[in-house]
Amino acid sequence: MDLGAVRTFVAVAEAGQFQKAAADLSITQQAVSKRVAALERELGVRLFTRVPRGAELTIDGRAFLPHARELLRVAERAVTSVRAGRRPLRVDVINSRGAASGLMRGFHRAYPEVDLDVLMLVEIETAVAAVRSGAIDASFRAVAMPGRPLPEDLESVRVVDEPLQLLTGPAHALADVRSVSVAQLAGHRIWMPGLTPGTEWAAYYDDLVAEFGLTVEATGPNFGSDALLDTIADTPGLATFMGEHTRLIWPAGHGLRRIPVTDPAPVYPHSLIWRRDNPHPALATLRAHLAAATAGHDAAGTWRPDWVAPH
Incomplete structure (x- = not known):
């Protein structure tokens, strides 16, 4: 369905006039009429009745209006979900009560203006695949597992x-x-x-x-x-x-x-992993926050597996 025609239909319904809708959309009245006519042909119904003071919704138009508004809301959410800087920063913390979750709570207290979407993925393969595909922006993992090098398109840093x-x-x-x-x-x-x-x-x-x-x-x-x-x-x-x-x-x-x-x-080495070309501005903010908030890697008197690279 042509979302431009749907948006025009909603504008006319809210304005009650083709001329006022044209002004609101910054297009000509003729363009408004063509879009509405095309939508009516696609739906097979009349959406408006011309009256002296403008245009009134028909019964079919009133039935279609809430669905048209929902179509526009869904389209906006779809665009926002992939627009860096407007969508939430999606981070996997493995579980709700571990160290990674605590680090993210600290980040939220320091940067309450950053929208966050916190997930809990169990398997490392699932988390790595989600980071690589862009489904999430980052994941906390002990990623240097023996025999499993990190893919070249990902980066990692030990955070705590x-x-x-x-x-x-x-x-x-x-x-x-x-x-x-x-x-x-x-x-x-x-x-x-x-x-x-x-x-x-x-x-x-x-x-x-x-x-x-x-x-x-x-x-x-x-x-x-x-x-x-x-x-x-x-x-x-x-x-x-x-x-x-x-x-x-x-x-x-x-x-x-x-x-x-x-x-x-x-000591258990928690790392943050992310995709090298991820453009989300809040990801850089998170990395800077973690770099400043965590310390003590490879301290004397501690043990970690040999496959965990020195910090």
Whole structure:
């Protein structure tokens, strides 16, 4: 359907006159008449009745008007969705309570005028494909996975190294320590359901296990964080890892403990990836904000997998 004719129809309906609509659209009255006539031929109905004071909508015209307005709104949204600077900045944060989500909340506080569309994609392949296609503008990932170089049309930068913490219930053998070394974790069962093979976090924990001889179990279905916290609270022999910046809430009766891991402190390397030719102006603002807001990469006394490039 010719959107120009639809726009002209709406203008006449709102003005009540062909002449006034022509002035509003900055075209001739003859052009208005031709567009309306063409739309009427396409629809097979009369849209207006000529009256002494101008033009009145017919029954069919009144029925078509709300749909015509919606057509114009949809067209505007379609244009806005691909017009850099007018559409929201689309960023994948993986989950709602992790470090990446916290970084984006900080960005929003610093730049409330930037429209954001925050998504949560699970698989790295999905996120990379979405960045490459332009469906999203950026994604937070530990992208330097072994055997999977970043595509040449993408760029990445490490934005924060997040220390791991041990999460235990109140009856766990390590519940009352202020910190725990990696060596002290040997022999303890660390339960992490949801470590899907092929994901960047599974690759990270595979290397952590191989380096320090830990026991990380990914058995059982992943019923979400609430079920995980319930199980850790009720099972003295189980613990789990979580990021220092992860924000979780649990009932006070759980008595859970968050314990820093040291000597060395394992850190999870969060990176931002984006397409090199992405023109969205807010993307540059986000990158500058993250560069200023994060620091401490490759600090002494920390550990990261060998496949994570030095900052």
